[in-house]
Amino acid sequence: MTQEISAVARHHALDADWGTPPGWRSLSAVNHTTVGRRFIVAALFFFLVGGVLAMLIRAQIATSGNAFLDSNAYNQVFTMHGTVMMFLFAIPMLEGFSFYLLPKMLGARDMAYPRLGAYAWWCYLFGGLILMGGMAWGVAPDSGWFMYTPLSSATYQPGINSDIWLIGITFAEISAVCAAIELITTILKFRAPGMSLTRMPIFAWYMLITAGMILVGFPPLILGSILLELERAFGMPFFEVANGGDPLLWQHLFWIFGHPEVYIIFLPAAGMVSTMIPTFAQRPLEGYVWVVVAVVAMGFLSFGLWVHHMFAVGIPQMAVGFFSAASMLVAIPTAVQFFAWLGTLWSGNVRFGLPMLYLGGFLVIFVIGGLTGVMLALVPFNWQAHDTHFVVAHLHYVLIGGMIFPVLAATCYWMPHFTGRLSSQRAGTCAFWLIFLGFNLTFLPMHLTGLLGMPRRVYAYPADAGWDTLNLVSSMGSFIQAIGFAVFLLDMLLHVRLGRPAARNPWQAGTMEWAMPTPPTNYNFATIPEVQGRYPLWDDAQLGVDAASGKHWLAAPAPGHRQTLSVDVITGSPQSVVELPGPTWLPLYAGLATGLFFICLLFKAYGIAMVGAALALLLFLRWAWQGGLRDDPAPVHAGPGVWLPVHLAASGAPGWWGMCCALVGNAALYGSLLFGALFLQTMAPNWPPATWLDLPAWLGILVLAAPVFAVAAAHWACRANQRGLASQRDLGLVAAAIASAIGVVAFGCVLAALPPASRHAYAAVTTVLACYAALHCGVGCVMALHVALRGRAGFVSVARRLEPDVLRLWLAYTALVAITAAATLYAMPRIMP
Incomplete structure (x- = not known):
């Protein structure tokens, strides 16, 4: 049967089933490529907003006694800058790349839960718009992106500003948790036949650990946000000392999330680096197993570091010593990855393309950020540098060096996959040097202003403090950096129409996303290839051609069905054929109902909020009712002589794994609640x-x-x-x-x-x-x-x-x-x- 179908006929049959509706109806699309692109575009918009806010900050503190912004406006600007960059840009951008790339790298046709991914996108968008609306109306959050109590409590912030942060961020974080569930299940179950755990692309390992960290790390902040909103709205004194609360509980809940989040941001970017460096070195990644072990170790260690943000609040000395040692210990798995990258470059035949410029910038800047991180892990130095511009410089070296530069490299590297065209080498090189030099001019002097005693988050400082020259240099550097980002963005926009057409695999990469046509088809692979190693295209250069001609799994189209394979978690052996849902409006409607619930909470309209919650529940029940079959399905002809059951009739179905993941996140929230109860009973005053x-x-x-x-x-x-x-x-x-x-x-x-x-x-x-x-x-x-x-x-x-x-x-x-x-x-x- 499969021999009778031409490659063209197979393409048309699959495209009819997997295609995205045209025009405005494309809003109902649930395909991972479409959802991933939406995440990337929205995150780029929020990055531009955060960048403008950063320019306002640097303009205000460029010189002493500046009256460009008053204290209230400055507090809103720096709060929103940190909030936008941390919550609305960094993680969603990396999730967007993951949504777009992972099924293609793994040899799947889509993610495990397409509708859940679309719902995650709408929650992210609507949550971000709540925060943008607050800024447009002049009531943006102004208590810092960390929202420390009691300054963010109703006593000191009686307006709606803090509520916008708490409700908008909680809404947006639903997106992150949903994405984590989808990523874990996709990586574990939706892989090409033969792709065992030891053959997975290294980026999949990074994202598996990152998604697990999101699942465990985000619920403590969600709980903290709920508790603080309950205190503000109903007077429940979780953080009020006079009535048995403790503001340190907020700090613990925030930083239990906050420090793993640094690695949640770093690890996906590092996974991109570990994917791109072997391509440009034209050899496999050195120490693949050691890198995987290092990533797993970082995932565990990152949850034992949060107190180093609290060394100055009076933590017992025993705990201070433990967390200081743990903060230095995390440098070991980081170094393992770093030396693996250097070893791969050293032993390979390196080709210097535009992405390698940004990778080189990453290696330099991240080392500086890592060294200052070890300095801050030392308690005596931390006490001196705490809440100074030294910490600001360290944070930006780690996050921009550890995330922005790899993302810029990844954009240049995978842009031909998105559009089928190459970006400009000349414009890209110009943008790199503007960004690299501007970045160092901006943040290197901040180490010195911090050591000279300049505190964070001040909107004005005296002329005799001796900080003017360094701050002016930093502000000039920030505008040079902004020009570099503008050049980069302009190049990306122009190359879509003016860029040179790219070959199918312009970098001669070994990972499987380059086995398909570029731009990619909606279904990724006409037939799902069988994998024999970690770099399938280096093992078999004809893999893409063979997949298009019907020589692999699921070669026979099934009209009206979206089919992909589910495999054994460990070995990658095919277990079942998964039938995925097509375009639907339910994720949008559910997102709107959830948004109604959160907006009504914001304006204290609790009766209408319950209506929104009821609508969301009904939509989720409708969502659940649409799936399934009324008759036992017949086995599907999946490969030569192989018949597999439909996933609904197989053990270990993706739905079961999804519930397990959801319960892990749920347990993290519940564990945080029990921790809070124990902390208040044993540590809080007035008990x-x-x-x-x-x-x-x-x-x-x-x-x-x-x-x-x-x-x-x-x-x-x-x-x-x-x-x-x-x-x-x-x-x-x-x-x-x-x-x-x-x-x-x-x-x-x-x-x-x-x-x-x-x-x-x-x-x-x-x-x-x-x-x-x-x-x-x-x-x-x-x-x-x-x-x-x-x-x-x-x-x-x-x-x-x-x-x-x-x-x-x-x-x-x-x-x-x-x-x-x-x-x-x-x-x-x-x-x-």
Whole structure:
């Protein structure tokens, strides 16, 4: 059958299924190439906004006594500069590159959850627009991009400024968490046959660790933002010392996110470097295994460094010593990567293209930033340099050297893949030197102004401080750098029409994204190639031609279906054929409903906010209902003599992996909440509270028994489904729903028994704890009823067991939450006097 289909006919058949709707209907597209490009374009816009804000900062502090901006405007400008660059540019830009590149590198036709990726894009866009709207209306956040309490509390910031930050950032971070779930599942399950973990492209390893860090690192900040907004809106004193709170809790939650975020930004950029350097050296990356181990080590170590941002707040000496040592230890895996890059260049036959200029700039600048980072890890020096311009210089050397320069190199490197054309060597070289020299003129003098005692975040300084000359040089350098970015952007815009046409693989790279036509087709690969090594195109130069001619997997088009392969996580052996959804408006509608919820929270319209939440829930249920099959699917002819089941009838389906990832992120948020409760009880002033919660024994038994019974009923339903007993399955699902509803009522009784949440931090923390558990019981009830209805409608069978299995996972997690929540509620009054 596959021999009868020409390459042209195969292309037309696949393009009909995978194509993006034309015109305004393209907003319904969910294809990873389209979504990745949207992330990149939006991040570029926010980068330009952040750059303009940086110019305003440098114009204000170029000389002493400058009146260009007053203190209020300056506070808004520097807060928004940091917020835009950290939250709306750096991570979304890297996510955009990952969305665009990873399926192509892995040999897949799309990401694991196309609709989730599109929803992530809309959340990112709408969250960013909330922040931009605040700036346009003159009520931008002005408490710093770190929002330290109590300065950001309602007492000192009674306006809407801080609320815009808290709500806009939380909305945008939903995007990051959704993207992390999608990236992890795609990397683990959506690879070409034969691509084992040890054969994955190095960029995939970097993004796998980065996505895991996002999944664990972002929830603490989301929790902190929720707690601070609850304090501002309802007076719940999580950070108010007089009522048992502690502002240091905010710092801990923020920096548990904040320091891993530095590596969340660095690692994808380093993955780009590890991808491009072998191409220009024309040899495989030296020490591939060591680099992977170093990346994994950085991922773990990055979560043990956050306190080095807090050395000056009075941390106990034992903790200070531990975090100082950990901060220096992270230099070891960084050095492993650095020497791997140098070794690859040294042993290869290096070709100097435009991307290599930016890679060279990265190597120089990042070394300087790394050395100053080791200096700041030393506690005595940190005390002297804390909150001075020395820290500003270090931060920019690490982040711009570690992220911007690799991204500029990657833009030059992959632009022919985006557009099929090459950028200008002359304009690109000019832009590089303007950026490189302007960058060093801007930030190198800041080390000196910091050592001379210039504090951060001041909008004016006295003329006799001796900082004028250095600040003027820095400001001049910033404008030179801005001109360089303008030249780079102009070159990128012009080359789309005027650039020289590029060959299919202009750099002679070995990674699989260059095996397809450029610009790429919507379906990536006409047939999915089989992989024999880490650099497939160096192993087989005809790989792309063979894939187009139908010599690999999924050679027969399936009209009306978007098919790709799911493989074994470890070995890369094909396991099933995944059928992915096509264009849909549901992600946009869900994003709008979620946006309605957050905007109503911003303006304290809580009744309408609940309407937005209900609309979002209904849309997600509609989203979930659209998937699945009413009949057991027949196996699909996937390769020569190989028939594979559809993913709904296979074990280890992508949906199961997605729920596992979601629960990991959920557990990180819950763990942060338990950490906050323990921290306040042991470290915060004004404990114990005047009134502890004294729960009756029967209520404690009920809050434990209901969720545990729910998961037991769900397990019984799964076993009944495996035996083909549909009536017993449905009975078990209904029992799980009823038990979950009883759990909601039980935790509602706990909430009714609590003292007012505004009275003391203890009441506030336990209120949030009980609400968290009740919410999960409520979601479990809705999910159980949904699966029961799906079973009655014919979507669940012995073979199609994914949905009951996913429900059981959720309810098992909910039972664990109930057990730990009940233990905390009962133990807190008894552990401490």
